[in-house]
Amino acid sequence: MTRLIGIFVGLGFAFVVLLAFVFGAATVIGEGHLKEPSAEHDYHLEAKNIHFASDGPLGKFDRQQVQRGFQVYKEVCSACHSLRLVAFRDLAQLGYTANEVKAAAAGFTVPGIDPNTGEANTRPGVATDYFPKPYPNDIAARAANNNAIPPDLSLMPKAREGGPQYIYSLLTGYREQPAALVRKYPGAKTPTGLYYNPYFANLNIAMPPPLTSDGQVTYADGTKATVAQMATDVAAFLVWTSEPTLEKRHQTGYGFIAFLLFATILAWFSKRQVWAPLKPRKHKA
Amino acid sequence: MSFPWARAYEPKAPLMRYLDEKLPLPRFIFNAVGAGYPVPRNLSYFWNFGVLAGFCLVLQIVTGLILAMHFAPNATLAFDSTEHIMRDVNWGWLLRYAHANGASFFFAVIYIHIFRGFFYGSYKAPREMIWLLGVVIFLLTMATGFMGYVLPWGQMSFWGAKVITGLFGAIPLVGEPLQIWLLGGYAPDNAALNRFFSLHFLLPFVILGAVILHIWALHIPGSSNPTGVEVKSESDTVPFHPYYTAKDGFGLGVFLILYCIMVFFLPNYLGHADNYIPANPMATPALIVPEWYFWPFYAILRSFTSDFILSAKLWGVLAMFSSILVWFFLPWLDKSPVRSGHYRPAFKWFFGILVIDVLVLGYCGGSHAEEPYLMISQIATAYYFLHFLVFLPLVSWFERPTPLPFSITEAVLGSDDAAILGASTPTAA
Numbered sequence: 001m002t003r004l005i006g007i008f009v010g011l012g013f014a015f016v017v018l019l020a021f022v023f024g025a026a027t028v029i030g031e032g033h034l035k036e037p038s039a040e041h042d043y044h045l046e047a048k049n050i051h052f053a054s055d056g057p058l059g060k061f062d063r064q065q066v067q068r069g070f071q072v073y074k075e076v077c078s079a080c081h082s083l084r085l086v087a088f089r090d091l092a093q094l095g096y097t098a099n100e101v102k103a104a105a106a107g108f109t110v111p112g113i114d115p116n117t118g119e120a121n122t123r124p125g126v127a128t129d130y131f132p133k134p135y136p137n138d139i140a141a142r143a144a145n146n147n148a149i150p151p152d153l154s155l156m157p158k159a160r161e162g163g164p165q166y167i168y169s170l171l172t173g174y175r176e177q178p179a180a181l182v183r184k185y186p187g188a189k190t191p192t193g194l195y196y197n198p199y200f201a202n203l204n205i206a207m208p209p210p211l212t213s214d215g216q217v218t219y220a221d222g223t224k225a226t227v228a229q230m231a232t233d234v235a236a237f238l239v240w241t242s243e244p245t246l247e248k249r250h251q252t253g254y255g256f257i258a259f260l261l262f263a264t265i266l267a268w269f270s271k272r273q274v275w276a277p278l279k280p281r282k283h284k285a
Numbered sequence: 286m287s288f289p290w291a292r293a294y295e296p297k298a299p300l301m302r303y304l305d306e307k308l309p310l311p312r313f314i315f316n317a318v319g320a321g322y323p324v325p326r327n328l329s330y331f332w333n334f335g336v337l338a339g340f341c342l343v344l345q346i347v348t349g350l351i352l353a354m355h356f357a358p359n360a361t362l363a364f365d366s367t368e369h370i371m372r373d374v375n376w377g378w379l380l381r382y383a384h385a386n387g388a389s390f391f392f393a394v395i396y397i398h399i400f401r402g403f404f405y406g407s408y409k410a411p412r413e414m415i416w417l418l419g420v421v422i423f424l425l426t427m428a429t430g431f432m433g434y435v436l437p438w439g440q441m442s443f444w445g446a447k448v449i450t451g452l453f454g455a456i457p458l459v460g461e462p463l464q465i466w467l468l469g470g471y472a473p474d475n476a477a478l479n480r481f482f483s484l485h486f487l488l489p490f491v492i493l494g495a496v497i498l499h500i501w502a503l504h505i506p507g508s509s510n511p512t513g514v515e516v517k518s519e520s521d522t523v524p525f526h527p528y529y530t531a532k533d534g535f536g537l538g539v540f541l542i543l544y545c546i547m548v549f550f551l552p553n554y555l556g557h558a559d560n561y562i563p564a565n566p567m568a569t570p571a572l573i574v575p576e577w578y579f580w581p582f583y584a585i586l587r588s589f590t591s592d593f594i595l596s597a598k599l600w601g602v603l604a605m606f607s608s609i610l611v612w613f614f615l616p617w618l619d620k621s622p623v624r625s626g627h628y629r630p631a632f633k634w635f636f637g638i639l640v641i642d643v644l645v646l647g648y649c650g651g652s653h654a655e656e657p658y659l660m661i662s663q664i665a666t667a668y669y670f671l672h673f674l675v676f677l678p679l680v681s682w683f684e685r686p687t688p689l690p691f692s693i694t695e696a697v698l699g700s701d702d703a704a705i706l707g708a709s710t711p712t713a714a
Contacts, residue, residue, distance in 0.1 A: 020588065020597070201571060253550055271534065
């Protein structure tokens with residue numbers, strides 16, 4: 001009985017889903033293509049394959065580079081983008097001394113409270129403060145940015161497919177919209193106020209090109225500040241902000257794996273020894 | 286509840302004798318996973334996955350308990366408190382990655398355990414109750430995994446919760462009120478997050494209880510084995526300890542190496558980038574997918590795209606739930622008296638196709654709901670239901686199994702000296 005009901009139910013589900021298949025297949029045949037061609041599909045590019053010191057299981061931060069990236073964030077990105085999960089005290093991990101951290105914090109203005117009147121004011125940051133937000137709220141952020149909110153950057157490499165490679169590609173990927181694209185998809189012409197960037201998911205990004213000319217920042221360590229260099233450096237900085245424990249994780253990992261390999265080999269020999277008396281004697285004469 | 290030749294527990298030290306009189310816990314352990322539990326001698330490494338699943342459950346409970354000490358189950362705080370764990374809590378990153386990847390490994394282990402059961406007919410008499418409890422455990426684990434993924438309150442948490450709880454809305458008449466009642470609102474928000482946290486904390490202990498019943502039920506007929514032939518004599522079994530403790534110890538080592546590679550070197554590989562964006566009800570992600578371990582079922586849900594008497598959505602919901610509920614009926618759908626797939630020439634093929642079918646469903650479930658993935662998942666869904674509900678009953682009807690070994694001992698050693706009870710089993714050469 002169970003089997004009869006089962007066969008009936010099974011055939012029912014199969015019938016309905018195959019019906020859906022037939023309709024789906026008919027649509028595909030009718031339209032002559034699997035899916036609607038789109039500008040995004042044709043012109044979107046995968047992130048460029050560039051190497052970061054933090055990549056791979058042996059990855060570490062290149063502290064010089066991350067410090068340079070911090071400078072790019074401070075002088076360029078921070079005008080619009082917050083970094084709300086990172087505190088100034090965290091900068092000590094990048095090799096800054098306590099005084100340098102204090103100085104970096106003091107370089108930012110954070111919201112405060114007047115100790116005498118209790119009214120809201122602003123004060124220079126201290127090490128325990130988090131990076132301040134450039135806009136008091138989302139409405140202000142939209143108003144200042146052509147109705148787009150500049151996203152927080154703290155987790156950016158982990159929050160986008162492609163990681164730091166994507167960030168680098170996006171920052172260096174601005175270009176003229178190809179004429180062929182507009183000819184094929186007239187509706188996909190980049191609207192005014194947006195910028196064509198084939199690395200962005202829908203090809204048109206609200207952010208104006210942030211890194212436009214070599215020497216936009218002046219690196220203290222003498223590295224030549226090309227656009228590509230600045231983009232790489234700030235992407236490396238964001239890898240650190242998104243995962244400050246990356247190095248510790250990798251180092252702890254070697255210890256764990258080494259111990260486990262050792263323990264597992266021992267376990268293998270112990271298993272063999274325990275089972276040895278039971279091994280089938282294959283050719284017993 | 287065991288074979289007559291099972292070793293008896295004999296406490297020697299005075300303290301152990303005292304304990305045995307007052308609270309025979311050591312005796313219980315001895316009989317459950319010690320030398321007092323005789324186990325077939327021919328278990329393959331596929332039989333390691335029960336112990337591994339138990340290990341995963343404990344791992345999840347321990348890491349989860351500590352995470353709960355630092356996590357704030359509130360819609361305005363959940364995302365940031367998760368990042369607080371990652372950044373400021375000592376070893377918090379390790380706990381969170383261990384817990385998140387632990388869920389993935391838990392499901393991987395459970396899936397292998399379940400498919401081992403499919404192939405070796407572990408659901409058949411006298412082990413139906415073990416199987417039924419196992420399906421209950423699986424359902425509870427799915428619910429727990431789903432609610433856990435909502436807790437960090439990222440984009441995928443929010444939209445995943447919205448899609449899955451939205452399924453209840455497909456139920457006629459009561460659907461919408463039910464959905465609002467479950468969520469505590471029209472969309473997932475603080476009320477939903479808070480109750481998900483509460484249930485996510487509770488359910489693992491319910492699972493633990495069900496696992497104890499699962500193991501209890503197992504100890505009545507004893508473990509199955511790759512031949513599917515029941516234990517006949519003492520030479521068919523070995524004591525669980527030291528034989529299978531040693532074998533499980535090695536298996537656990539291999540498991541932990543793979544697990545640690547993920548935790549320490551690819552911790553976000555199985556996750557989704559969108560979940561590092563705080564939940565935003567105003568911005569729908571381009572692709573809403575659950576965690577990988579739900580993909581096959583998600584593909585089944587989405588493959589029903591045409592109304593037929595019922596709405597397509599309701600068909601999808603019914604099919605998704607049925608795809609697991611059908612496992613409850615396996616012991617009565619597959620009536621072949623032969624348990625092990627090794628001796629079932631036709632079943633073997635259907636099983637192989639099922640494995641591929643579920644992998645294909647998984648791939649489609651993780652992709653965009655567009656062609657060709659829809660058409661592929663429609664075919665795969667049809668096979669899935671036909672396999673369990675049509676092919677299995679029919680195969681068990683028509684198939685001619687190949688000869689079984691007389692006993693486990695014969696299967697292992699080529700001959701069985703205990704085989705004297707009439708059934709002559711001539712051994713070649």
